[in-house]
Amino acid sequence: xxxxxxxxxxxxxxxxxxxxxxxxxxxxxxxxxxxxxxxxxxxxxxxxxxxxxxxxxxxxxxxxxxxxxxxxxxxxxxxxxxxxxxxxxxxxxxxxxxxxxxxxxxxxxxxxxxxxxxxxxxxxxxxxxxxxxxxxxxxxxxxxxxxxxxxxxxxxxxxxxxxxxxxxxxxxxxxxxxxxxxxx
Amino acid sequence: xxxxxxxxxxxxxxxxxxxxxxxxxxxxxxxxxxxxxxxxxxxxxxxxxxxxxxxxxxxxxxxxxxxxxxxxxxxxxxxxxxxxxxxxxxxxxxxxxxxxxxxxxxxxxxxxxxxxxxxxxxxxxxxxxxxxxxxxxxxxxxxxxxxxxxxxxxxxxxxxxxxxxxxxxxxxxxxxxxxxxxxxxxxxxxxxxxxxxxxxxxxxxxxxxxxxxxxxxxxxxxxxxxxxxxxxxxxxxxxxxxxxxxxxxxxxxxxxxxxxxxxxxxxxxxxxxxxxxxxxxxxxxxxxxxxxxxxxxxxxxxxxxxxxxxxxxxxxxxxxxxxxxxxxxxxxxxxxxxxxxxxxxxxxxxxxxxxxxxxxxxxxxxxxxxxxxxxxxxxxxxxxxxxxxxxxxxxxxxxxxxxxxxxxxxxxxxxxxxxxxxxxxxxxxxxxxxxxxxxxxxxxxxxxxxxxxxxxxxxxxxxxxxxxxxxxxxxxxxxxxxxxxxxxxxxxxxxxxxxxxxxxxxxxxxxxxxxxxxxxxxxxxxxxxxxxxxxxxxxxxxxxxxxxxxxxxxxxxxxxxxxxxxxxxxxxxxxxxxxxxxxxxxxxxxxxxxxxxxxxxxxxxxxxxxxxxxxxxxxxxxxxxxxxxxxxxxxxxxxxxxxxxxxxxxxxxxxxxxxxxxxxxxxxxxxxxxxxxxxxxxxxxxxxxxxxxxxxxxxxxxxxxxxxxxxxxxxxxxxxxxxxxxxxxxxxxxxxxxxxxxxxxxxxxxxxxxxxxxxxxxxxxxxxxxxxxxxxxxxxxxxxxxxxxxxxxxxxxxxxxxxxxx
Numbered sequence: 001x002x003x004x005x006x007x008x009x010x011x012x013x014x015x016x017x018x019x020x021x022x023x024x025x026x027x028x029x030x031x032x033x034x035x036x037x038x039x040x041x042x043x044x045x046x047x048x049x050x051x052x053x054x055x056x057x058x059x060x061x062x063x064x065x066x067x068x069x070x071x072x073x074x075x076x077x078x079x080x081x082x083x084x085x086x087x088x089x090x091x092x093x094x095x096x097x098x099x100x101x102x103x104x105x106x107x108x109x110x111x112x113x114x115x116x117x118x119x120x121x122x123x124x125x126x127x128x129x130x131x132x133x134x135x136x137x138x139x140x141x142x143x144x145x146x147x148x149x150x151x152x153x154x155x156x157x158x159x160x161x162x163x164x165x166x167x168x169x170x171x172x173x174x175x176x177x178x179x180x181x182x183x184x
Numbered sequence: 185x186x187x188x189x190x191x192x193x194x195x196x197x198x199x200x201x202x203x204x205x206x207x208x209x210x211x212x213x214x215x216x217x218x219x220x221x222x223x224x225x226x227x228x229x230x231x232x233x234x235x236x237x238x239x240x241x242x243x244x245x246x247x248x249x250x251x252x253x254x255x256x257x258x259x260x261x262x263x264x265x266x267x268x269x270x271x272x273x274x275x276x277x278x279x280x281x282x283x284x285x286x287x288x289x290x291x292x293x294x295x296x297x298x299x300x301x302x303x304x305x306x307x308x309x310x311x312x313x314x315x316x317x318x319x320x321x322x323x324x325x326x327x328x329x330x331x332x333x334x335x336x337x338x339x340x341x342x343x344x345x346x347x348x349x350x351x352x353x354x355x356x357x358x359x360x361x362x363x364x365x366x367x368x369x370x371x372x373x374x375x376x377x378x379x380x381x382x383x384x385x386x387x388x389x390x391x392x393x394x395x396x397x398x399x400x401x402x403x404x405x406x407x408x409x410x411x412x413x414x415x416x417x418x419x420x421x422x423x424x425x426x427x428x429x430x431x432x433x434x435x436x437x438x439x440x441x442x443x444x445x446x447x448x449x450x451x452x453x454x455x456x457x458x459x460x461x462x463x464x465x466x467x468x469x470x471x472x473x474x475x476x477x478x479x480x481x482x483x484x485x486x487x488x489x490x491x492x493x494x495x496x497x498x499x500x501x502x503x504x505x506x507x508x509x510x511x512x513x514x515x516x517x518x519x520x521x522x523x524x525x526x527x528x529x530x531x532x533x534x535x536x537x538x539x540x541x542x543x544x545x546x547x548x549x550x551x552x553x554x555x556x557x558x559x560x561x562x563x564x565x566x567x568x569x570x571x572x573x574x575x576x577x578x579x580x581x582x583x584x585x586x587x588x589x590x591x592x593x594x595x596x597x598x599x600x601x602x603x604x605x606x607x608x609x610x611x612x613x614x615x616x617x618x619x620x621x622x623x624x625x626x627x628x629x630x631x632x633x634x635x636x637x638x639x640x641x642x643x644x645x646x647x648x649x650x651x652x653x654x655x656x657x658x659x660x661x662x663x664x665x666x667x668x669x670x671x672x673x674x675x676x677x678x679x680x681x682x683x684x685x686x687x688x689x690x691x692x693x694x695x696x697x698x699x700x701x702x703x704x705x706x707x708x709x710x711x712x713x714x715x716x717x718x719x720x721x722x723x724x725x726x727x728x729x730x731x732x733x734x735x736x737x738x739x740x741x742x743x744x745x746x747x748x749x750x751x752x753x754x755x756x757x758x759x760x761x762x763x764x765x766x767x768x769x770x771x772x773x774x775x776x777x778x779x780x781x782x783x784x785x786x787x788x789x790x791x792x793x794x795x796x797x798x799x800x801x802x803x804x805x806x807x808x809x810x811x812x813x814x815x816x817x818x819x820x821x822x823x824x825x826x827x828x829x830x831x832x833x834x835x836x837x838x839x840x841x842x843x844x845x846x847x848x849x850x851x852x853x854x855x856x857x858x859x860x861x862x863x864x865x866x867x868x869x870x871x872x873x874x875x876x877x878x879x880x881x882x883x884x885x886x887x888x889x890x891x892x893x894x895x896x897x898x899x900x901x902x903x904x905x906x907x908x909x910x911x912x913x914x915x916x917x918x919x920x921x922x923x924x925x926x927x928x929x930x931x932x933x934x935x936x937x938x939x940x941x942x943x944x945x946x947x948x949x950x951x952x953x954x955x956x957x958x959x960x961x962x963x964x965x966x967x968x969x970x971x972x973x974x975x976x977x978x979x980x981x982x983x984x985x986x987x988x989x990x
Contacts, residue, residue: 077242078242081242117242120238131188138238141238141241142238142241142242143241145241164196165192167195167196167199168196168227170231170237170238171195171231172227172230174233178233
């Protein structure tokens with residue numbers, strides 16, 4: 001069996017591809033949340049699988065730079081986590097703190113506090129305007145779990161540059177999120 | 185080097201330096217740029233404070249997208265190595281995979297990792313079992329199946345033959361496939377389906393996407409995920425849901441007696457219908473097959489009764505449906521060979537009855553009967569045309585055709601009578617409908633769209649159909665479609681016989697009235713004048729029709745603000761005394777009262793309307809259109825004379841009656857709602873008023889378009905209520921927009937433009953902008969003075985206010 005019209009998608013833009021990957025990642029995340037509360041292994045498996053789907057679909061659309069897919073998958077994960085955090089916060093505001101523990105779901109329970117995540121996301125948006133490479137670095141490292149060597153390959157810079165970028169970016173984000181620490 | 189890059193360089197340099205040397209370094213590098221130094225220092229402090237900030241990933245410790253990708257690249261299941269995802273079926277995924285033992289490529293079906301469960305595994309294995317029981321060139325082969333570990337979890341797999349090709353719909357859509365070839369493919373599909381049934385199973389999810397055309401051009405049925413053994417003891421409701429667009433009615437209902445064979449046959453019919461017509465047979469959970477298949481291509485290529493065969497497969501009642509897939513295949517072959525088919529040919533009246541039954545829920549009893557008639561008549565005309573074609577082409581079955589021609593000519597006679605009856609029915613049900621207007625509207629629109637192309641020699645049928653539909657569509661507020669239908673009726677009614685001339689006058693008046701409702705005065709006048717010319721030329725035209733034309737003319741005069749001429753004509757008609765029938769007389773009074781209301785002569789209005797209302801109740805009933813119209817006018821009059829209590833009672837009653845008579849969205853209903861909103865505003869119940877007026881404005885914008893005079897009037901009232909509520913700046917925005925819209929959309933110097941100038945002036949005056957207010961008053965007078973009588977109270981008002989501002 002072969003999927004029909006495989007050649008007709010060659011003109012797809014990366015935004016379409018991203019939309020596709022995002023939808024995939026989100027769908028699995030939703031299923032996982034509904035099924036297994038708090039199971040980290042399943043979540044990792046699911047995400048791994050999603051990444052595979054993303055890649056498989058991307059390849060169906062013609063030769064595709066692998067690092068591009070990795071970057072898109074990392075972005076998808078970021079968006080899912082942020083959306084999820086948003087949803088959790090909305091619920092929290094609605095119901096007060098009572099019952100919150102029961103609402104906890106696997107994706108975010110292993111990640112940071114939703115408030116921190118939203119603050120981070122906001123800061124990242126600002127950072128994107130200052131320096132897009134630094135913002136992507138956060139995406140790849142924090143959300144995609146990639147090593148500096150891998151990131152260096154994707155961004156086409158030396159690992160040393162990534163090290164430097166990371167130090168600066170982390171400091172910048174920390175200042176932006178937690179405020180400037182006392183002087184002197 | 186950008187500032188950010190400079191910050192980065194300094195920051196990194198400082199970090200490398202020993203802590204003690206940092207201050208010195210920064211002082212040296214930054215020189216007098218204090219800002220830069222502060223920025224870098226601040227970042228270094230944050231760097232120290234950041235500690236392990238963001239060190240652990242967001243997802244899970246040790247998670248890496250890249251690793252996941254690498255790992256899933258080697259998705260191995262048993263001896264199969266997945267290579268690419270080629271299909272996504274909800275709870276399962278299909279990969280192109282390689283058999284590591286032989287190197288052969290297979291299609292590997294796996295459960296989604298998020299959808300693993302013992303039941304899902306069981307279902308996949310059941311699918312394998314059905315597949316293995318089959319052996320047919322039209323069905324994909326199954327090689328292997330079983331349970332396996334996938335990504336560390338227990339799952340199941342199904343290895344099948346890898347079919348390279350496109351789906352049936354893509355294949356048919358691609359250029360060069362003729363109708364004949366499509367039908368030949370469908371014959372083979374139907375034979376394969378019959379094989380499934382013979383082996384004791386049903387596919388349960390036949391659709392174009394589940395049929396692939398392989399490299400050799402052979403159709404191959406795939407995806408047996410919903411397939412089940414035909415077990416009479418099993419509760420069929422537990423059968424997994426198919427695709428609604430191709431599912432039989434009993435299946436969509438979840439009927440427990442659902443039969444897999446009948447269901448598959450229905451799906452075959454639905455697929456055939458869709459491939460031939462390009463339209464789905466099932467839409468919104470209803471079978472929407474037309475009375476005639478719009479088979480333009482088929483008509484030229486085939487002489488067979490393909491439509492009868494497809495309709496037989498799409499019978500709602502499984503008992504009456506084609507009894508097997510093999511029979512359906514045989515019938516298609518007979519069509520291809522130009523032989524007579526065996527499927528029963530439904531008579532017009534049976535089709536009517538069935539359609540009526542099927543759509544009773546949709547449109548309510550009367551409406552469904554009417555629409556059924558309509559479609560039945562349409563079908564008759566279609567049959568007539570087809571028989572003609574058959575005869576012209578001198579096909580072998582000439583005799584058969586002749587006999588059918590006689591049969592259809594007899595039906596045609598009945599069709600004309602039916603269409604006339606239909607017109608009455610339509611009026612009846614639109615007048616009496618309640619909340620179902622929308623559903624009826626939907627049905628009428630569908631009916632309008634499914635009328636067949638004109639048939640030579642059937643003008644009278646077509647005329648009756650278009651006219652009935654047009655009037656009914658106008659009744660539910662679909663003016664554009666109504667105009668189109670009436671225009672077509674007019675084209676079919678060009679003879680000089682007295683009845684035809686009368687029909688023509690009637691149509692012209694109807695067209696004029698619709699244009700008036702839409703506020704298109706010039707088209708309205710054009711049609712009235714045409715009607716008047718015809719009336720002048722033909723003495724044979726009845727008195728009632730002449731009266732109708734006069735009423736229409738007077739209504740238009742009143743609309744245009746030419747009250748003097750309107751009153752003159754009314755007086756002329758009244759002179760005829762007894763000749764004037766009661767309904768016409770009441771309509772004349774209604775126009776008179778409307779004019780008095782417009783002139784703010786509310787006491788006179790009340791005086792005139794009160795006895796007329798009594799007469800109307802006695803003569804036409806308490807809830808007739810005439811009575812309700814007068815009621816609504818009386819309400820407005822009371823409202824204007826600030827007599828709120830009777831006004832409220834009357835307007836509420838009128839609104840309710842109009843909702844009942846015309847439905848929520850009809851212009852008349854909106855009119856009364858508009859008046860009630862004005863009253864609420866005067867009563868100080870602003871919240872209610874605003875809400876109601878907004879609803880009217882929206883309704884009108886939807887019905888008539890955003891720049892229609894009536895829509896503008898509603899926006900104007902909305903603005904004035906905002907003003908009353910003290911929301912002056914919002915009112916100003918709304919009024920300015922209304923005025924701008926009016927200037928763009930209305931004829932130059934239309935009286936409404938004057939009104940908006942005046943209202944804007946009043947608002948500006950309230951807000952203390954005297955200069956602009958003055959300009960606006962003057963603009964209003966410039967438009968009104970040439971049009972209104974010298975003693976019109978509106979003119980006096982504006983002049984008085986202008987003096988105040990000056």
